[in-house]
Amino acid sequence: MHPAVLLLLRLSSLLHALRSAAAFASNETASTASCAPARCGNLNISYPFTLGGVQPQECGFPAFELACDADRAYLTKSFRERLYRVYSISYDTNSLVVAVETVFPGAGMSCGVPDFNVSSGLALYPLNISNTNNNLVLLYNCEIPPEKQLFPPCANHTIGAYVSETTPEGEVNPPQWVQKNCSSVSVPVRALQEGQDPARNYMGLITQGFLLEWPAKESRGCDACRVRGGECRFVQFSLRCICPDGRPCPTPRGKQRVFPRVALT
Numbered sequence: 355m356h357p358a359v360l361l362l363l364r365l366s367s368l369l370h371a372l373r374s375a376a377a378f379a380s381n382e383t384a385s386t387a388s389c390a391p392a393r394c395g396n397l398n399i400s401y402p403f404t405l406g407g408v409q410p411q412e413c414g415f416p417a418f419e420l421a422c423d424a425d426r427a428y429l430t431k432s433f434r435e436r437l438y439r440v441y442s443i444s445y446d447t448n449s450l451v452v453a454v455e456t457v458f459p460g461a462g463m464s465c466g467v468p469d470f471n472v473s474s475g476l477a478l479y480p481l482n483i484s485n486t487n488n489n490l491v492l493l494y495n496c497e498i499p500p501e502k503q504l505f506p507p508c509a510n511h512t513i514g515a516y517v518s519e520t521t522p523e524g525e526v527n528p529p530q531w532v533q534k535n536c537s538s539v540s541v542p543v544r545a546l547q548e549g550q551d552p553a554r555n556y557m558g559l560i561t562q563g564f565l566l567e568w569p570a571k572e573s574r575g576c577d578a579c580r581v582r583g584g585e586c587r588f589v590q591f592s593l594r595c596i597c598p599d600g601r602p603c604p605t606p607r608g609k610q611r612v613f614p615r616v617a618l619t
């Protein structure tokens with residue numbers, strides 16, 4: 355990723371951390387604003403996601419704040435606005451389907467091929483790209499055999515496409531027709547259908563999106579909290595369980611919170 359982009363992302367997460375720390379300091383034990391599920395289109399938004407402007411930010415991970423624009427949900431902490439559209443969230447499988455919405459530089463609005471590696475753009479999110487996806491590789495600035503060129507073309511750009519094969523050992527070598535001097539980007543896409551030509555289906559593949567997963571341990575902690583009648587919050591980098599009185603829920607009877615032993619010498 356471009357260093358300036360990385361810097362911006364780091365700055366914005368730092369600012370965010372400072373802001374949440376300040377909010378936390380102003381009211382250490384109690385919180386009144388509700389984290390009730392919010393809606394955007396047909397999406398149910400609750401911990402670890404939040405809907406900006408509707409739910410307080412501490413209702414989820416800072417990185418998982420969404421914006422709702424005409425019933426479409428987008429991740430907000432991206433290096434361009436409305437870059438990652440969230441189609442669906444599965445709270446049972448800790449996964450979400452996201453599609454990258456962008457245009458290739460100089461292609462007007464007509465071509466949604468990204469000009470960056472989509473996995474790098476997501477590197478700073480606590481998300482993993484599911485290994486059930488395929489990887490669509492797009493090549494440009496080099497000679498592309500006509501049958502590998504995008505069709506319909508991306509404005510007047512010559513761009514080639516293939517789906518890279520991955521094995522447990524990693525990505526296998528690119529196909530032989532790929533020249534060494536090509537520029538390339540890759541986009542995770544859902545599994546290709548048998549015989550589907552990536553060069554002719556590239557827009558469908560990109561707009562269908564791909565599967566991402568978030569760490570299961572965060573959701574387990576939150577499930578336990580809901581069983582106790584609480585609401586999950588994310589304060590100072592950790593999950594808090596807040597009861598309806600606005601105070602931290604007591605830990606279950608007989609299961610006192612265990613504090614680390616401190617050696618007193």
Ligand SMILES: *[C@@H]1O[C@H](CO)[C@@H](O)[C@H](O)[C@H]1NC(C)=O
Nearest residue numbers: 380381382383384385386600
């Ligand atoms: C903290 O929260 C409690 C309970 O909701 C509220 O009464 C109090 O005013 C809050 N204090 C600050 C400093 O916001």
Ligand SMILES: *[C@@H]1O[C@H](CO)[C@@H](O)[C@H](O)[C@H]1NC(C)=O
Nearest residue numbers: 391392393396397398399400
């Ligand atoms: C959304 O959440 C509400 C409240 O938790 C629930 O009643 C409803 O069934 C959910 N809808 C979907 C589509 O998941």
Ligand SMILES: *[C@@H]1O[C@H](CO)[C@@H](O)[C@H](O)[C@H]1NC(C)=O
Nearest residue numbers: 355469470471537538539540
């Ligand atoms: C995308 O990743 C590939 C492989 O790591 C790299 O060769 C390529 O230069 C990257 N593209 C961009 C636009 O950064």
Ligand SMILES: *[C@@H]1O[C@H](CO)[C@@H](O)[C@H](O)[C@H]1NC(C)=O
Nearest residue numbers: 460461462508509510511512
């Ligand atoms: C593509 O179109 C743009 C504007 O329509 C033009 O400026 C550019 O030179 C064209 N590029 C090629 C390779 O034809």
Ligand SMILES: *[C@@H]1O[C@H](CO)[C@@H](O)[C@H](O)[C@H]1NC(C)=O
Nearest residue numbers: 494495496497533534535536
């Ligand atoms: C890339 O390499 C091919 C031959 O391998 C050459 O014909 C072409 O001009 C090169 N393109 C660039 C942009 O260097």
Ligand SMILES: *[C@@H]1O[C@H](CO)[C@@H](O)[C@H](O)[C@H]1NC(C)=O
Nearest residue numbers: 448481482483567568569570
């Ligand atoms: C994400 O990937 C990393 C590295 O492969 C792994 O350690 C981690 O457990 C994965 N997390 C999830 C939620 O799958």
